[in-house]
Amino acid sequence: MTELDSNTEKLIFRAARKIFTMKGYDGARMQEIADEAGINKALLHYYFRSKDKLFEGVFRDVFRTFFPGIKSILVTDRPIDEKIKLLVNQYLDILSGNPDVAGFIFHELRMNPQRLAGNIRDIVIDAREIRQMIQTEVEKGAIRPVRMEHLIANLISMTVFPFISKPVLMSLTGMDEPQFAQFIEERRKIIPEIIIQSIKPTA
Amino acid sequence: MTELDSNTEKLIFRAARKIFTMKGYDGARMQEIADEAGINKALLHYYFRSKDKLFEGVFRDVFRTFFPGIKSILVTDRPIDEKIKLLVNQYLDILSGNPDVAGFIFHELRMNPQRLAGNIRDIVIDAREIRQMIQTEVEKGAIRPVRMEHLIANLISMTVFPFISKPVLMSLTGMDEPQFAQFIEERRKIIPEIIIQSIKPTA
């Protein structure tokens, strides 16, 4: 009753996810979702009681898509360089396949920051764990002392933001769609290089 | 008739800017803008004909706020390190004073990418100019050969994205509001360091 459910329900949900991520909560219309799913509008309310309920489910789903198993990567005992590469590549994979989710997530979170509270539990990596990991690496002499906040901010920024600013970036640089894809591929190398360089022990 | 205009017009415009940047086009209500301005709803339509027209004006205004005199910085003959520092600091100033504009701009641009065409003229830095500048610096041996796209992406990402992801970042790291402000202040040093390091000639 919660996992697979009826075919129709999945159909509706997928349509809702598409419309909501494209247009946002305020811009999405129940009628449009129904049309996209090829069913009657009343059926939306039969399966999901209200626009809010439907959106809540979609947001949860997209949120999980966007924050993948970060913990499982960070928690391994691979060298930190490798962790960074894995993280960047995993994010670029997700975002390449779902170019709208980043803009969607951050917009809806800005409209409604308290939504974070209900969803953060699922994926949150305890900040203390990361601080601990950095501390250990510093003591090993593997990296220089850095504030976790900046390390995270830099890594996520360089990885995610190009998707959010895609139209501006393309227009500004004159890239077309395939060139943008190529550009993202290049970033798989570039971002880890820069991040790793930025935390290398001072020579 | 276009610059100063009546007091009421400015009052309305400021209210509209506030509501639109907070809630986005779809989430904003003409009634709410009228309330914010302390005037009748019909008066909105007296000064600005429609929601679209009003929004267009606001968007233009915010857009100019967001893309400041990039060109005037890049075009000087100061050393590139200094240009980068100036650019980062200018952006952080703007964003600290207008924390909502980044999220607003990129959301509306994603909803309506063709809006870019009408506004880019005002501020666009010709990509060729930047490429030329990089080329010159490379020939001087001041920097290593880098793709302009990545340099721009990295710089803008690290500067702007923290504001867009502010709620997530705060929740994830446990920062409060003053700590976030402090965090941004630190980035004035950190971002230029990383960017400059990333373009330094290979030793």
Place this chain on the structure above:
DNA sequence: GATTAATTTAACCAAGTGGTCAAATATAAG
């Protein structure tokens, strides 16, 4: 001060919105 024009308002409207409901159809159980 009278008259004309600009500004502001209350009341109103048509279209669109999320949501409901009773009837119709398909599916499952006996």
Place this chain on the structure above:
DNA sequence: CTTATATTTGACCACTTGGTTAAATTAATC
């Protein structure tokens, strides 16, 4: 096959939305 149950639909509703209009008020002009 019949009955009960789950699914799907068309018609409908109350409310909100952007927008209009005619009247009222204020400001400008003579």
